[in-house]
Amino acid sequence: MQVTYASVSAQKARPREFAALRHPFSLRYRPSIRTVIIGGMAAVIVLLMAVTTFVDVRRQERTEREDLQQRAQLLANSLNTILANPIRNGDLAGVGEIAKAIWAQPDVSFVKVFDGQGSLLVGPGEDQFPSGVRDASVMRAVANLHTSPSWTADGLEVITPVTAGATLVGAVQFGFDTARIDDEIRDLTINRIWQTLALVIAGVAVSSVVASYITEPIRALVRATNRLAGGNLSARVEHLHGRELTELAASFNLMAAELEEKLHALQASRARIVSAQEGVRRDIAVHLHGPVQGRLLALKAQLEGLSQGNTLPDDATQSLDVIVQNMGQVIQEEISQLSRRLYPAIVRRGIVPAVQSLRDQFEAVLEVNLQIDEPLAASERLDSSVIPEQTRLAIYRIAEEALTNVIKHANASSVTISLTLSETYIYLQIRDEGSGFDASNQEEHLGLAVMLDYAEAAGGTCRIESELGHGTQVVATLPLEPGGRIGTRIRTLSRS
Secondary structure (H helix, E strand, O other), rough: EEEEEEEHHHHHHHHOOOOOOOOOOOOOOOOOOHHHHHHHHOOOOHHHHHHHHHHHHHHHHHHHHHHHHHHHHHHHHHHHHOOHHHHOOHHHHHHHHHHHHOOOOOOEEEEEEEEEEEEEEEEOOOOOOOOOEOOHHHHHHOOOOOOOEEEEEOOOEEEEEEOOOOOEEEEEEEEEEEEEHHHHHHHHHHHHHHHHHHHHHHHHHHHHHHHHHHHHHHHHHHHHHHHHHHOOOOOOOOOOEEEEEEEEHHHHHHHHHHHHHHHHHHHHHHHHHHHHHHHHHHHHHHHHHHHHHHHHHHHHHHHHHHHHHOOOHHHHHHHHHHHHHHHHHHHHHHHHHHHHHHHOOOHOHHHHHHHHHHHHHHHHOOOOEEEEEEEHHHHHHHHHOOOOOHHHHHHHHHHHHHHHHHHHHOOOOOOEEEEEEOOOOEEEEEEEEOOOOHHHHHOOOOOHHHHHHHHOOOOOOOEEOOOOHHHHHHHHEOOOOOOOOOOOOEEEEEEE
């Protein structure tokens, strides 16, 4: 048996009233509506710009290729006219000058001039190749007297015949480089990338404004819902824009008001039930302590008178003495103890004496260690009514039921009771290191429901934590104001 007075910080001693709820199938990442709107806008812009850029690049490439083919055709027609006589007359100098003029044209990568037998007269970048170099494939390409364009990895190659009348006198092979087209395509792509980046920035800015407009009312609803779930029954949602959101806020506020009204009615009903129960107990205790005990004392006195009158045989006198003795034990022990159990009048003297009386009742079978906050002990020494009687009675009943459960079920040799006081609350904590129980099956334990009923009837909360093999802890948080409400959610939790 131990009583400890300690100055314990109320903030540290106060238990967490509500535990976080976790959905067993919650996803690892669930993006917010704001993220979806902004990300969706950016993705749409990027996708549209990518498709547009692809289409424009293909169109630009096709247009440039068509222009290049038209230039090649015009050049081929011109060469047929201006090279016919120099090739037929063997004027290599004239052929060279013309080849140089062609080579100087934009995008022209090479020029080759052949005579009628396929011998190379002028090559790319040179005035004249060594004689005797022949290319039969060129002459086969122009055998039908038609120009033959073809696209290769290096660009556009064209083989065109040179004729005098209807006679084939030579051929010209030249090529167009597509580097300029590639540069234009690259420039177009880079410009579109910058345009896409600018549009994404603008789109993110706009979508952020839109997302804020949409999600802020939802956030307000979530905050109000969390406050409501946390026990703040006065939580309401105000000033939402938009007809639908305004209607949703009105429905939420109506639901919260109805919930607050029903929970307060439930709490008041539970308080009335507990008060009526205590009233019945008090009446029975008073009746036992008064009329019943008085009549038993009168009968005891009459039996004592008969025993001392010397009018009865000795054996009868001895029997009366035994009956008188047993009746005295019943009056002093059973009736008095039953009266105290039915209504503990000691709670009127203060919560500290009441809890100490509980310790004295259970000390024969259980070691009870008391840890009483020094501010609480000092306050009660100055004014025993600093804690409302309803709160004192709730603490007494919760502690009594907890100690009874320890004896019945916990198989523990000791228990610790802590009382801590703050400006607005008093905290009761009862710990044992016994066998514990499965808190998920709390419905099977009537004593647990009794503790919860007394706590809520006083406007407080009670949390019971237990695990098989690791003992049990009962934590009650009760207001100092009569009928005060500190919450409506009462929960029994299994310790992890």
